[in-house]
Amino acid sequence: MTTTPSNSDRLRLIKLIHVARRELQMDEDTYRLMLAAMPGLDGATSTAKLNVPKLHLVLEQLKAKGFKVRPNNKGKRPVAADPWSKKIRSLWLTLRDQGALRDSSEEALVKFVHGQTGAHALQWLDAKQAHQVIESLKQWIARKEQVGA
DSSP: OOOOHHHHHHHHHHHHHHHHHHHTTOOHHHHHHHHHHSTTTTTOOOSTTOOHHHHHHHHHHHHHTTOOOOOOOTTOOOOOOSHHHHHHHHHHHHHHHTTOOSOOSHHHHHHHHHHHHSOSSGGGOOHHHHHHHHHHHHHHHHHHHHHHO
């Protein structure tokens, strides 16, 4: 079974509505009464057969009751902000600007750093490893400039 974009949006909205209901500590009866009383839902007491625009109405109603949508950051590591990481990222973006990178994303940078040091994140670099990565990137930039000159 393939999922169409509108169907995936619909399923995402239904999940989000149920998260909102749980976070607002809304019991089943209160939730169904809220749905039944909402204008535009034609007395529906369940999200099962509602279309995407009507699901947006339900979500907006739950937001009005205090629900706040938070981004899903599962599996995402915060971006390192220490001076070494900033320098490494700056050099990486210099290589991007020189056209030396096929993929200039943060994930590609982390893979490069891992290949150089074995560390799986910029935050985990010690001073010696950070220096190693910085020098390696500087040498790469110098080689790229020599070829371009």
